[in-house]
Amino acid sequence: MKRDLTQALARWISQGRRQIGEVLFLPTDHGFLVHHHLDSPSADLEPHTDPNAARRIAVADASGEFRPIKTTPNLRRGWLLKLPDITALRTALEALYPAMLGSFLSFERGELPGVHLRETVGRQSGMYAITKKVTDNQALAVIARNCNSEHGCLKAHLWQIDPTTPVSSLPASKTDPSIPQLPGSAPFLPLLCAEACNLLVAKFREEIKKTPYTPPPADAAPTAAPPHP
Amino acid sequence: MTPKPHSALIIVGHGSTTNPDSSTPSFEHAESLVRRGLFGDVQCVFWKEEPSMRQALHLVDQDDIYIVPNFISEGYFTRTVIPRELELTGPLTQRAGRTLKYCEPVGNHERMTELLLRRAAEVAPGVDPQKTSLLIVGHGTNLNDNSAFAAKREVDRIAASGIYAQVLSTFMEEEPLIAKWDELTTQPNVVVVPFFISDGLHSYQDIPVLLGIEQEPTAAASQRSVFRDNPRHMRGRTLYYASAVGTEPLFAEVILDQITAFDLAHPALP
Numbered sequence: 122m123k124r125d126l127t128q129a130l131a132r133w134i135s136q137g138r139r140q141i142g143e144v145l146f147l148p149t150d151h152g153f154l155v156h157h158h159l160d161s162p163s164a165d166l167e168p169h170t171d172p173n174a175a176r177r178i179a180v181a182d183a184s185g186e187f188r189p190i191k192t193t194p195n196l197r198r199g200w201l202l203k204l205p206d207i208t209a210l211r212t213a214l215e216a217l218y219p220a221m222l223g224s225f226l227s228f229e230r231g232e233l234p235g236v237h238l239r240e241t242v243g244r245q246s247g248m249y250a251i252t253k254k255v256t257d258n259q260a261l262a263v264i265a266r267n268c269n270s271e272h273g274c275l276k277a278h279l280w281q282i283d284p285t286t287p288v289s290s291l292p293a294s295k296t297d298p299s300i301p302q303l304p305g306s307a308p309f310l311p312l313l314c315a316e317a318c319n320l321l322v323a324k325f326r327e328e329i330k331k332t333p334y335t336p337p338p339a340d341a342a343p344t345a346a347p348p349h350p
Numbered sequence: 351m352t353p354k355p356h357s358a359l360i361i362v363g364h365g366s367t368t369n370p371d372s373s374t375p376s377f378e379h380a381e382s383l384v385r386r387g388l389f390g391d392v393q394c395v396f397w398k399e400e401p402s403m404r405q406a407l408h409l410v411d412q413d414d415i416y417i418v419p420n421f422i423s424e425g426y427f428t429r430t431v432i433p434r435e436l437e438l439t440g441p442l443t444q445r446a447g448r449t450l451k452y453c454e455p456v457g458n459h460e461r462m463t464e465l466l467l468r469r470a471a472e473v474a475p476g477v478d479p480q481k482t483s484l485l486i487v488g489h490g491t492n493l494n495d496n497s498a499f500a501a502k503r504e505v506d507r508i509a510a511s512g513i514y515a516q517v518l519s520t521f522m523e524e525e526p527l528i529a530k531w532d533e534l535t536t537q538p539n540v541v542v543v544p545f546f547i548s549d550g551l552h553s554y555q556d557i558p559v560l561l562g563i564e565q566e567p568t569a570a571a572s573q574r575s576v577f578r579d580n581p582r583h584m585r586g587r588t589l590y591y592a593s594a595v596g597t598e599p600l601f602a603e604v605i606l607d608q609i610t611a612f613d614l615a616h617p618a619l620p
Contacts, residue, residue: 124411173381180370187570189367191400220405227408232446236404246430315405319398320367 127211129226133310134207140301140309142218142275143196146210153210155202155217158306166201172209175202175216190320191219192275192312194303221276224313228279228298235279236316245322252325257282259332263324265290268314270302276314277302351388351606358391358410359383361605362403362432363420363547365396371571372550373399375594376420379602388606389416397427403435413448416612418605422457422488422547422596423500442616451616453608456601457500457545463507465598469543470514473580473592483516483535484508487528487557488545490521498524501545514541522556529560532585539581540589547596554594561591 139145140158147154147162154162155175169178181187182195196217204210214222227233238260242252255263260282267273268291277298281287287296294300298311361380366372376394383392393409395401401409406417417436419428432438436450443450456462470484486508488501498521505519515537520528531540542561544553555567563582582589595601 126411176377187368187370189365189399215409220401220409223408223410224405233408244434246434247426318400318402323367 124226124230126223126226127207129229130211130214130222131207133225136308138308138310140303140307141214141221142192142312143194143303144214144217145307146214152203152205153207155204155210155213156200157196157198158303160198160201162201167199169200169202170204172202172204172212173216174200175213179217190274190318191217192221193273194270194275218312221312222310224315225310228311228313233279233313233315235281237280237283238317239283241280241317242322242325249322249326251329252322254329255325257286259328260325261288261290263321263328264288264317267321267324268295270295274314275302276312279313279315280317351610353388354414354416355390356412357389357414357416358393358412359389359605359609360406360410360415360417361392361394361420362406362417362436363394363396363399364427365399366550367398369550369555369570371554372548375548375596375601378597378599379420379605382599382602383605397431397435403432406436407448414451415448416451416453416609418453418608419455420547420596420601420605421455422545423496424455424458425496428455441612451609451612453612456596456604456608457547459604459607459611461600461604461607462500462595463504465595465600465604466504466543466545467508467511467513468600469592469595469598470541473543474539474541474590477539477541477588477590479514481537482514482539482541483518483537484514485518485520485528485531485535485540485542486545487520487522487542487553489552490524497545504545522552522560527560528557529562531561531589532587535587538587540587541592542590543592544594546594549594549597558591561589563589563591 134148139147143158145156145158156162156166160166178200179188179191179196183197188195202213204213224233242255245252278288278296298313301309361376363373363376373396380392380394390412391410395403395406397403419432421428438450438452441452466486486501486505489497501519505517509517516535518534520526522528526534544557546553549571554571558564559567562584578591580590
């Protein structure tokens with residue numbers, strides 16, 4: 122069946138879904154209200170009617186720091202989008218949470234397979250080719266630091282280290298799209314991560330570069346990470 | 351261009367994990383093309399930001415998809431990274447009922463010369479080009495990247511027009527170095543145009559330090575109230591520093607031109 126993301130969004134709304142990440146979207150008689158879930162639309166919020174304003178809202182956190190990952194739970198508060206229709210709502214939500222509506226639709230259609238970490242790092246080249254050498258332990262530590270839902274990223278993982286090695290450094294709920302990563306969420310649209318993003322791959326590179334190589338004892342089997350340049 | 355309501359356009363940019371302005375021109379070109387209603391959908395994807403290239407096909411409903419790299423030159427990204435991340439097999443890829451049409455990067459288009467000249471004229475209004483040295487500054491690198499070649503090609507074209515008394519290509523990381531701009535130029539006025547896609551890390555933060563107009567990298571362009579004070583009187587010259595060529599709104603036209611060029615090169619396609 123043909124993809125129609127706007128129609129899918131209408132269906133999700135009719136199912137009662139009202140939240141994505143830290144954002145609430147509420148149908149009204151005049152369209153939709155969109156705001157941070159910790160704000161009340163009756164509060165003194167900065168109003169916008171252009172759905173493209175959402176991209177500028179999502180650029181930086183409350184302290185002005187750039188947000189390269191939009192699913193980091195640090196979306197700033199204090200704004201209100203008043204949108205006329207579902208097309209504008211789709212534009213705004215795609216700006217606040219890039220590719221997340223489309224990823225959920227693909228997931229529903231069985232078209233969003235998880236890509237395990239070994240495959241992701243295995244195809245890297247150039248300055249990231251070194252990430253092929255990341256050990257499971259290094260990967261688990263870096264993932265725990267950067268992907269945790271408390272401070273890192275609100276997406277649910279659809280991938281593992283490899284087909285038989287789960288990401289044991291994160292709670293099991295991190296891999297279940299039916300569980301909200303933000304406690305207390307209203308009925309929600311899940312944020313889905315089909316594979317390690319480039320920012321995480323870059324963190325593996327940093328980790329490998331900073332870890333001094335220790336050669337294994339002469340009589341031991343070579344199980345440690347291979348040397349890196 | 352004839353409207354393509356059943357096609358999607360995906361603009362591919364580099365993006366940045368640290369600079370909010372790196373992706374801005376791609377988004378602004380996309381917004382301007384959305385307003386014109388030429389495509390069923392227009393989206394951006396990035397290497398270092400979201401949405402990522404790997405998410406590209408989840409963004410659009412259409413089965414006919416034009417992919418235009420918003421890159422200044424052909425090289426490692428356009429030949430290796432983008433095809434790999436988007437799983438392209440060539441200019442034309444058929445996959446799961448979808449047709450992916452991989453166009454040339456914007457920087458390859460012959461209109462770059464016109465846009466560089468436009469930027470140079472805008473930043474120094476009323477300044478006599480015959481008393482002006484025009485410096486096109488590119489990255490320059492030892493990577494598999496043709497940015498230096500592309501900058502030199504543009505300089506050759508501008509020089510052939512005879513508009514400016516002197517035209518030079520300069521680079522951040524290879525000779526002739528932009529840091530030596532005063533030694534390289536012969537004219538009282540010096541106009542510097544960054545041959546970059548955005549006012550990001552390199553063109554807004556690094557090159558001003560190399561020129562000597564800033565002592566250290568400033569905050570990002572979008573985080574400052576004043577873009578640039580032009581002109582600067584320094585080293586016995588009058589120096590004008592332009593915004594990156596890629597921030598020119600006419601870049602959106604070049605994106606369309608690359609799609610037209612793709613269609614001309616592949617006439618048998620629907």
